[in-house]
Amino acid sequence: MILPAPPSPILLLDLVAEHAALQPALNEALQEVLTAAAFIQGPAVGQFAAELGEYLGGPHVIPCANGTDALTLALMSLRLPVGAEIIIPAFTYVATLEAAALLGLRPVLVDVRHDTFNIDPAAVEAALTPRTGAIIAVHLFGQCADLEALRTISTRHGVALIEDNAQAIGANFQFAGGETAFAGAVGEVGTTSFFPSKNLGGLGDGGALITRAPARAALLRQLANHGQSQKYHHQYIGLNSRLDTLQAALLRVKLRQLPANTAARQAVAARYDAALAAVPGIAIPARDPRSSHVFHQYTIQVEGPGRRDELQLFLRKCGVPTMIYYPLPVHAQPAYAYLGYRAGQFPVAEALCGAVLSLPIHPLLTTEQADYISASIQSFSE
Structure with a gap:
């Protein structure tokens, strides 16, 4: 077969054209932030969190600085001892391991399914030990891991399920009992990234945590803000991990x-x-x-x-x-x-x-x- 010249140009991702179509709304959002000058924890951050939570069916959304921080904060919120084991798929981006390793936790790798690329629940079950502190399911390339089996394993063994949802924002899963849930809103904590190439991408770094538990949400907010619930009163060792007001304002436009x-x-x-x-x-x-x-x-x-x-x-x-x-x-x-x-x-x-x-x-x-x-x-x- 002799192919014609390619339609011009073919790009892996065309953010220039995607943003051009949204330019008036992006400009308006930018101007509002510049005018208010509330660049850290401005009103757009809470508005974006509420809107993303509504889109995902009602969980709490806690914005943070990036997707790797989201994974780190999720694990921090579990209060696991040093050396606790975190079950992680062997086919994933390195950040999934990185977050565990930086906290002194031990990544325990398991194989994945050859068809869906996602973590194999049978391998998860085989890897469980008394030292297991959490399972991280990565919803790779945009499709949910087997949340039915993983939730069952998590519940049966009393081990937290964390969802790395950086690549599957908006995907949903149908459980055998008829329940449908969005990826990231099933486990103890879900995490996501707003890296520019993501389906919901910012114009810089950004991330968020997702949970249905009010107490977990309150703890995550503290951990992401130097461990404080009131300024200068620090209950926990935390991170400085906040989503900039400007990114939140731009993400509100792109979420629509x-x-x-x-x-x-x-x-x-x-x-x-x-x-x-x-x-x-x-x-x-x-x-x-x-x-x-x-x-x-x-x-x-x-x-x-x-x-x-x-x-x-x-x-x-x-x-x-x-x-x-x-x-x-x-x-x-x-x-x-x-x-x-x-x-x-x-x-x-x-x-x-x-x-x-x-x-x-x-x-x-x-x-x-x-x-x-x-x-x-x-x-x-x-």
């Missing part, structure tokens, strides 16, 4: 666009599905029928040794950018060698690191661009 942007991502994913489902050597993202998928990433698996890297190079020559999340499993990172894991211990995670490839997906990707990307992959596989 989130449902439409999610629908646009899902439409692109459906177009990829239709074009790539039957392509030899390519596995499209699996769907858990109990979970919606908000497609922070559209991640395929490429079968065969070295074929993923060959496809990535081929697509680059076709003018199609791609990304590998993640090329090296966390247990192989030098910083975490002290955990004592060895090659081959997490075969699914290790195989995924050699097979996954994320394609461009964002709300403004055109049908022509999506079709060109799919045609390029079909051409590679012929």
Whole structure:
């Protein structure tokens, strides 16, 4: 197949165009903050927290400085002893381990499901010990982990469930009893990130914690503000982790666009599905029928040794950018060698690191661009 020139230009994420469509509202929000000059803990912070909580079905939302701080604060709120074990998926971004390690807690890695990329509940159950303090479920690439099984394990063993929801804001999960809940609002604490590339991204760093427990919410607010509930009266050792008023104001604008942007991502994913489902050597993202998928990433698996890297190079020559999340499993990172894991211990995670490839997906990707990307992959596989 001879491909035409690519529709110009194809980007992994087009924040310039996305923000251009919102520019008047963003300018207005910026001007309001500049005029009020309440740059720390201004009214927009509380307004954004309330609006995001309403969007997620009513939990408490506690804004903070970034997603890694959110994970750290979530673990701090559990008041675990030094050395307590935190069960974490072996296929994840390093921040999930980092938060635990910085607090003197011990990351305990378990393998993931090869189809959904998410933590394997059977592996979680096998890893539980009397020292287990928490389970962190990462809702990777935009789809919920098996919250049914994980909540059951958490409840049965009295171990806290924390949800790393940085990539799945707005996804929901249908439980067997008919209950539907948003990702991040099921466990003891949910965390999220507003890094600019996220589905709900700020114009800088930002994060938030999510909980349905009022007492937990009050504690998290203290921990994120130097451990104080009243100025200069510090009940706990905390962090200086606050979402800037300006970021909150801008995120309020972008939150209003989130449902439409999610629908646009899902439409692109459906177009990829239709074009790539039957392509030899390519596995499209699996769907858990109990979970919606908000497609922070559209991640395929490429079968065969070295074929993923060959496809990535081929697509680059076709003018199609791609990304590998993640090329090296966390247990192989030098910083975490002290955990004592060895090659081959997490075969699914290790195989995924050699097979996954994320394609461009964002709300403004055109049908022509999506079709060109799919045609390029079909051409590679012929």
